Structures are given as structure tokens and as C-alpha cells.
Amino acid sequence: MAKKITDRSEDYSQWYQDVIREAKLADHSPVRGCMVIRPNGYALWENMKEALDGMFKETGHENAYFPLFIPKSFLSKEAQHVEGFAKECAVVTHSRLKSVDDGVEVDPDSRLEEELIVRPTSETIIWDAYRNWIQSYRDLPILINQWANVVRWEMRTRLFLRTMEFLWQEGHTAHATKEEAVEETERMLEVYRTFAEEYMAMPVKTGVKTESERFAGAVETYCIETLLQDNKALQAGTSHFLGQNFAKAFDVKFQSSEGSHEYVWATSWGVSTRLVGGLIMTHSDDQGLVIPPRLAPTQVVIVPIWKSDEQQENVLEYCDTIIEELKELDIRVKLDDRENYNPGWKFAEHEASGIPLRIAVGPRDLENHNVELARRDTLEKNIVDRDGLGERIEKTLKQIQIDLYDSAKKRIDENTHTVDSYEEFKEVIDEKGGFIYAHWDGSSETEEKIKDETKATIRCIPLNEGEEGKCMVTGKPSRQKVLFARSY
Amino acid sequence: MAKKITDRSEDYSQWYQDVIREAKLADHSPVRGCMVIRPNGYALWENMKEALDGMFKETGHENAYFPLFIPKSFLSKEAQHVEGFAKECAVVTHSRLKSVDDGVEVDPDSRLEEELIVRPTSETIIWDAYRNWIQSYRDLPILINQWANVVRWEMRTRLFLRTMEFLWQEGHTAHATKEEAVEETERMLEVYRTFAEEYMAMPVKTGVKTESERFAGAVETYCIETLLQDNKALQAGTSHFLGQNFAKAFDVKFQSSEGSHEYVWATSWGVSTRLVGGLIMTHSDDQGLVIPPRLAPTQVVIVPIWKSDEQQENVLEYCDTIIEELKELDIRVKLDDRENYNPGWKFAEHEASGIPLRIAVGPRDLENHNVELARRDTLEKNIVDRDGLGERIEKTLKQIQIDLYDSAKKRIDENTHTVDSYEEFKEVIDEKGGFIYAHWDGSSETEEKIKDETKATIRCIPLNEGEEGKCMVTGKPSRQKVLFARSY
Ligand SMILES: [Zn+2]
Numbered sequence A, B: 001m002a003k004k005i006t007d008r009s010e011d012y013s014q015w016y017q018d019v020i021r022e023a024k025l026a027d028h029s030p031v032r033g034c035m036v037i038r039p040n041g042y043a044l045w046e047n048m049k050e051a052l053d054g055m056f057k058e059t060g061h062e063n064a065y066f067p068l069f070i071p072k073s074f075l076s077k078e079a080q081h082v083e084g085f086a087k088e089c090a091v092v093t094h095s096r097l098k099s100v101d102d103g104v105e106v107d108p109d110s111r112l113e114e115e116l117i118v119r120p121t122s123e124t125i126i127w128d129a130y131r132n133w134i135q136s137y138r139d140l141p142i143l144i145n146q147w148a149n150v151v152r153w154e155m156r157t158r159l160f161l162r163t164m165e166f167l168w169q170e171g172h173t174a175h176a177t178k179e180e181a182v183e184e185t186e187r188m189l190e191v192y193r194t195f196a197e198e199y200m201a202m203p204v205k206t207g208v209k210t211e212s213e214r215f216a217g218a219v220e221t222y223c224i225e226t227l228l229q230d231n232k233a234l235q236a237g238t239s240h241f242l243g244q245n246f247a248k249a250f251d252v253k254f255q256s257s258e259g260s261h262e263y264v265w266a267t268s269w270g271v272s273t274r275l276v277g278g279l280i281m282t283h284s285d286d287q288g289l290v291i292p293p294r295l296a297p298t299q300v301v302i303v304p305i306w307k308s309d310e311q312q313e314n315v316l317e318y319c320d321t322i323i324e325e326l327k328e329l330d331i332r333v334k335l336d337d338r339e340n341y342n343p344g345w346k347f348a349e350h351e352a353s354g355i356p357l358r359i360a361v362g363p364r365d366l367e368n369h370n371v372e373l374a375r376r377d378t379l380e381k382n383i384v385d386r387d388g389l390g391e392r393i394e395k396t397l398k399q400i401q402i403d404l405y406d407s408a409k410k411r412i413d414e415n416t417h418t419v420d421s422y423e424e425f426k427e428v429i430d431e432k433g434g435f436i437y438a439h440w441d442g443s444s445e446t447e448e449k450i451k452d453e454t455k456a457t458i459r460c461i462p463l464n465e466g467e468e469g470k471c472m473v474t475g476k477p478s479r480q481k482v483l484f485a486r487s488y
């Protein structure tokens, strides 16, 4: 079989596209910058959603749904927000088409009085609603999350990592005190870190963004950042402390238990289908996708092999007992008994689509009371006893989850450097890439200069402050080292 | 406490709005015709989604996601489809705003070459993708469902029942043969019927639509129809056999196992947040929302009652044992121990929001080893023994589900009439409303005449054909009685 996936060492960007195509995760759509998420990709996103949704609910949040459209005037109510989001967005101006000779045309008579913006994020429409919901301290906190599609008119797109329309969740909370809101912001950052590391097996660094990289309208933006196989960083999730900015913009006050009227404190936080891109670039290899077992839609695939009808019957019966055993253990198992495809073809397909474990069963395995067990991550194959297979698989799935995390952690650690001079910084960023810790004087000018000269940005200012020092560029005092990288 | 919900007998439409407001299901939004689905409403929709999604997966379907935007030219590819859907829709014409003195304006330089339509339904964008996915009979069937938001520019909207943006699922399947596609259409109709009756406790009639009421682009539209408390019908779900119309419009052919190239057969089917409106108008009463237990986000609420601190401690401990027992039985239970609200206020709130069972526990209940158990549907209260409470509640929840269905069935049966003459028809429709079976000659002219004169439409042609007869209007031959009603 011809190799369908480009090697990473040859062309990483092409490899990424090949993996997505061969694993049937997504397609480009005829609408520039939008993607079609295929069943394999969507099932992965569904598992991510389910895990995150459970964590949100455990921390007291409820889901709700707000309108897709935002009146144009809403965007300009929060001064910084409009700067960040009004620029590139989808604008609805008309509400009707009319038939003409060769198709349909926009009916000029249907022009809207006020244009509508397809939401790039929902702070404004949500805070407009919160004004009606919040009167007293008894109405607080409001802890709401929304699963939705959003649109940002991106010029350079890449499947999952940056698309014009994407799926995400956005949490929007309202609190009586600053302390509570900051606590919530940090709590959700921790939820994201836990999800990334424990479900996606994707190690992340946490910290806050510099002023220039902050969310438009936020007082502080917390983030999780990971390092992908090509040594570029990916912002995988953000949690914003919004202060009273949106409460002031939408005039949302509450009566405190003492009777005073005060502005409400806010947070928002989100992760998106971009996580799927991060997952792919964290674990996959030249054979295709690798998915951590906790998120794999199918954890074990069974491929029966036979020649005669009699063999077929016996092999399938044997497989049935395995399926039953695995289902008892809540393992997501699938039998691939398609007759139109041969085993070799199936093996390649399951490898490309990243199923963590494959069991192959042929007539000889029946005789010997064995199965062949293959690990997707290591590509290791073993003949193992049918007895105790369920437990063995359960253990192996857990081990794969750990091994994937450990191996990603090792890769990221090896590609995280600390430098003392700007010269060393430029050398490392050019020759190795990766994460770099270095001192910075805290000014936007220096940050900008570094970005212009090296294409590296400050990914975050770590929360656990390190030692003081001197900025590698200006020599001015630096409170702590910050984390740099080139990024997606 | 002042009565916050208008009686149904007084003003049914106002009652509906009051229930939605008091149960905190949804709000009107500042975008005309769009709604904000509040946590209580969304949790109900989530439960519906979960049940339906399970049924879709059991029948072999997978979820996927297609773009929000459809290029304008796609809509005109299927001639009937464009007639039905191109008329009132949201049209994106620009991709950028620019800052001006007092806010933002649409940047005229960002005008799109081809306008984008916010999907009113996704047949066109999906069949464009299917062309790339389908080459051989081995690629069939494709059994895909999408959970999404869609937009139809409605002029007269009503929360849940008809909104400009709504949430729904749309199944889109592709098959090698006509028989398979028809079978799929009927299978999904049956899934919808089962869901409506077994989960929503909402009895429905099934049948096919007349030509004039058919989905734009369908060969046959199957539907489930229910009758609401005000004796108006509601179309609650549709399943369309699309023939080869979309395959021809988007040139989707497959190579059969014999080597010939043939157009693919299609179906599509959908239900939406409109179901929430149907649920409200099927079961609720003058006290507020009534939710069948199988879909209730909270099935049992416990209200502890105390005066002294010591009582509080003891009552809460007693409640804990109940919660533990109910959770063991997978019953969704919530403790309402808010200190800012008194028990009477809580009772009214839980009644308005439709929680099927309420347990009240005070100090005297502890002494007597009792609880007070109140049914939301019948408003019946009983002092019951603490021993065996879990089982009793489990049984009662099942009974409520049955009783709600039976009572809705009885109401619909009582309001379903059969008439022989047009005079009788007009009398019944004016004086009683409800479902009416009557003979019809099968022509669009007669259908139109009846609609003009009585505002009643043919809701469906029942699948189990009845006896032949003569049209009540024209006296021409009729193959069977069909089902009429005024509708939402
Ligand atoms: Zn180093």
C-alpha cells in the first residue's frame, strides 16, 4: 500500500493535513476558512465536550444558550472589546433573497435597520441579559456556560487550529466581589489544566498574558499553553478576569446585603475545537493519529481473520466473547467484520485513525487460546492469552494514557530552555525553537521589538514568580523570567 | 403571594408566556425573534438531546458538523428547495466593521464576492460534501446527524414554537436504493413517535404531508402531529424521503457492485427546540410548568424546614439520608437549603418550574419518621413513611409519566372528531377546534379553499389508509379520511 501520510520530518504542515484526511477528522468546505467536521473528528470533540461539561457541572455551572446574532451597537459598548472583535467578523445586512433568471439575488428592500454581527464571542449579548437577571446579591453568583459556534473572519486558516467558524464553550460568570471573580477565573484555569493533562495527556504551562496579548475587555487573561511537536506553542485555553468592565458597559448593578448598589464582577473562559488540533500535534506520528484512551471514541478494535465459512463462524463467536467481556468493563470496543476489506487494509485504517488498541483474531488464535494485541502508540504487537484479556486491556489502556503524557512531557521538557542573553535567545529560537524562559523588562515596546526581530511572543508570565533579574534586551530590571515561543 | 401566571381559560397565549417566564425557561432577546434559553430551559433541551442522541446512535447514526454558512449559489441548485428556503433568511454580505466617531460601521470595502446565507437547513452544504465522500456502494449508507443552530427569518415569532434562530438536529442519510431510503425515513419517524410518546408523554398522530405542505425538495414528508391544550395542532417532527433530488442537484453518484453509476437516494429528518413549546402546552397547568419525570432535569426537590439551629442540623441530616437513598436509585434529586427564601416561596417556585415531586421535611416529620410528598401533576400531598421512601418515589415517578401520557391521550381523543359534511366541519372547527378527520378529494385547490374558509389545514394523511368516501367539499371521490386542524 502506498504511504498516504507524509513524514513529519519531511513537511510537518503537510503531515498534519494528511493525518486529518486519513483519520477522516475533517474536510475543507467550499466556504473559505470553514471546515466540515467528519464523524471521527466530531466523536473526539464529543468526548472532550462530555468530560469538560462534567467538570463544569461539578464546579457548579449550568448551560444556557444565547443568540447567534449581536446587534452592531452592542459591540461598541465596551471600548476595548470593540477594538478586539469588531474588526473581522461576519455581518448580516439583509433578510431576504429574491429569484432572478439564473438563481437568487439579495433583495435590496430587505436591508436591516441595524446590522447584526455573527457572534465572535458572547460577552456583550450575555451581559445585556444579565442586566435583567441581576437585581440583588441573592441573584449572585451566576455561573453559566454555553456550547456554541462562533465566527471570526480569519484570513489564514488551518483545520481545527484556526478556522473562521469554530465550536467552543464560553463560560460567563457574575459575582458580588472581586475576590470571588478572581477565584473563579483561577478555578477554571485549573479545570482546563486538569482536562489538558489528564484527558488529553497534553502537558501545559500556565500563567497570565501580557497586556498586549490580553483578551479585549479583560483585566487579566490566564492561559494554558502547550508545545507541539514542531516546537511551536499553542494557546489551548483562556480564562479571563473581566473586572467590572462589562457590568459598567451594560449597567449591571446589584443591591448588596447592606443595601448599597454596586457593579457586578465578571469572568469568562473558553476552549474550542482548536484542542483537537493540539491533540493531533501532541501525540500523532508518521502512521497517523494517536488518541489518548480516555478520549478515544473507540478504545479497542477487533479484527477477525478467516478463510472458510466455518472459520468465520468460529472466529466471530470467539470475538463475541471478547466484546462481551470488554463491554462489562465499560471499554469502548468495536468489531470490524466488514467483508469488503482485507485485514491489512483494516489495520492501516485503524492505525491512521488512532484507535489505541487493536486485537486481531485468526483461526490459529482460537486453537492456541490467544489473541494478537497491538498498541497504536508504540506499534508494539504481542500474542497474549485469552484468559484475563479484559483486565490486561484495561491495564494497558491506562498505561497508554500515562505513557503518552510522559512522552509528551519529556519532549516538552527537552525543548524548554532558559537563556540569559538576547543573543542566546535568538540562537535558540532559530536553531531549536521550543519554549524559552528569559528576563523581560515588562514593557510593551520590548515585547514588540522581540516579536519583530524573532517572531517569538510572550506566551505567558508564570504564576509562581521566579527570581528577579535584568531584561535580556534592555538590561532594565525584570521581576521574573517569562515564557517565550513562536506560536500558532 | 400575588398570582404570577394568568389562567389558561383567561388568556392562553399570555398563560404560555407567563409559564415560560416563571419557570425561567427562556427570555426574549434584543435581537427580534431570537430567544435566550435560560438554564432551566436548556437543561430540559439537554435531556431531550441526550435521549434522542442515544436513539439515533442505536439506529446506527453518527454525529458530524457542517458549516453555518451556505454560499448563495448552493441554494438555487435544487429548484424546489430554493423556493422554500431562499425567501426569508439571514444574508451575510460583509466581513468587517470599522470604527467611526460614535461606534462602528460596516466597512464597504469588505463586501463579499458571493454572499453567504446563514443555514436555514443544511441539505445543500451537506450534499456538496457527500459528493466527495461517495464513490462506491461500499461508501453507503451514510448515516449522519448534526446538532446545530439554524436561522429562518420569521416575522411572527413565539418563544420555542417559532423563533428566528432555533436549535435542532438534522439527520442526512445517503443510500444505494430507494427501498433503503424509504425504510430509513419511516424508521426515523418511528424514533420521533417513540420519543414524543415515551419521553415527552405527548401522544402524536403520524402520517404524510400533502404536496403543498411538503418540505421543499422532498418527494414525501412524514410527520408527527400533536394537539395542544388550546386545541391547535403542532407539527412536532418531520422525516423526509428526498428521492434523488439532492443527488441530482449536487451530482452525487456511486458505482454499484455491478459497476453501473447511479444517483444516490436521500433522507433528512429533524426536530427542534419547538418540542419544548409542545411539552409546555401538553402538560402544564395554571400553576406553571409540568415536566414528565423522564425529561425532568430535577425529578425530586427536597425542602427542609426548621426554626432553631438544632432543628436545622437534624433536618438536614435526615435529608442527607434521603438524598443518598435516591441517588443510589439514579433519581435526579436536589436539596433546596437556601436560607434567603422561606418554604412557601420555594414551594411556589418549584411548582412553577415543574419539578415532578417535592419532599418537605420539618422537625415533626423527624419525630414521626415521615416526610410530606407532593406530586406536581396532581398537586396531591401525602404524609408518607420514611421507610421504603426510595422505592415509593421510584414507583411514583413512573406513575406520573404514565398518568401524564394517559391524561394527554384522553384530552386528544376527546378533541378528535370525525365529520361527514363540510357544514359540520366548519361548525366543529369554530366551536371546538381539535383534530378533525374528514374526506378530501386529494386536490390542492380544495385544500386551499378549506384553508381560506376555515384556517384549518391538512395536518397529515394517515399511513393506515381508512375507508374510501366522498370529499366533504366537492363530493368527488376520496381515498381515505385525512386529518385537519388549525395549527401553530
Ligand atoms: Zn537548553
Ligand SMILES: [Zn+2]
Pocket (backbone or CB within 6 Å): B416, B417, B418
Ligand atoms: Zn366529536
